[in-house]
Amino acid sequence: ETGVTQSPTHLIKTRGQQVTLRCSSQSGHNTVSWYQQALGQGPQFIFQYYREEENGRGNFPPRFSGLQFPNYSSELNVNALELDDSALYLCASSLDGRINSPLHFGNGTRLTVT
Amino acid sequence: GENVEQHPSTLSVQEGDSAVIKCTYSDSASNYFPWYKQELGKRPQLIIDIRSNVGEKKDQRIAVTLNKTAKHFSLHITETQPEDSAVYFCAASKAPKAPLVFGKGTRLSVIA
Numbered sequence: 001e002t003g004v005t006q007s008p009t010h011l012i013k014t015r016g017q018q019v020t021l022r023c024s025s026q027s028g029h030n031t032v033s034w035y036q037q038a039l040g041q042g043p044q045f046i047f048q049y050y051r052e053e054e055n056g057r058g059n060f061p062p063r064f065s066g067l068q069f070p071n072y073s074s075e076l077n078v079n080a081l082e083l084d085d086s087a088l089y090l091c092a093s094s095l096d097g098r099i100n101s102p103l104h105f106g107n108g109t110r111l112t113v114t
Numbered sequence: 115g116e117n118v119e120q121h122p123s124t125l126s127v128q129e130g131d132s133a134v135i136k137c138t139y140s141d142s143a144s145n146y147f148p149w150y151k152q153e154l155g156k157r158p159q160l161i162i163d164i165r166s167n168v169g170e171k172k173d174q175r176i177a178v179t180l181n182k183t184a185k186h187f188s189l190h191i192t193e194t195q196p197e198d199s200a201v202y203f204c205a206a207s208k209a210p211k212a213p214l215v216f217g218k219g220t221r222l223s224v225i226a
Contacts, residue, residue: 058213
């Protein structure tokens with residue numbers, strides 16, 4: 001059984017650019033949640049995708065968007081990058097729209113915006 | 115919405131001693147409380163969780179207690195070892211649909 005995998009592991013972007021992060025869910029899981037973890041903070045919920053539809057969203061602006069594909073993999077897109085977007089972006093998968101029972105994270109993508 | 119407060123922010127203990135980390139939550143409807151351990155540069159890893167129908171849960175040297183009336187829960191690590199050094203996060207949610215809300219973390223240092 002494969003776990004959650006994320007790519008790339010590290011990324012450096014310039015303010016104003018756009019970025020796409022990718023996540024492959026654990027085998028058999030149809031739900032993907034994305035979290036942002038700023039340095040020294042706990043993870044914060046961005047949104048969840050279930051059966052290719054957004055199924056819950058945290059307090060993040062519309063320039064944070066996502067997709068889920070028929071194979072349940074997912075993308076997180078961030079437009080008009082700001083310096084404060086620098087963070088570790090974590091993906092987690094689960095089953096049947098359940099966000100947190102229990103939640104296992106991928107290794108994350110560390111995004112640096114300069 | 116839910117708010118989770120975690121204390122202390124840093125904790126140093128001697129190897130072999132016990133460590134206790136405490137969290138409080140604001141939403142009385144929250145019913146799922148996991149704890150995560152995050153080593154430097156790595157992902158948070160689930161170490162133990164508890165649901166609101168249980169007051170205490172133990173897994174070897176790790177235990178979690180929950181007081182629903184007071185809306186607080188605690189992580190207890192006994193016989194600490196240097197490899198327990200990490201940042202620990204508590205979280206709360208209204209399972210199964212609501213997302214996890216995390217505390218700000220506790221940096222635990224176990225001194226050999």
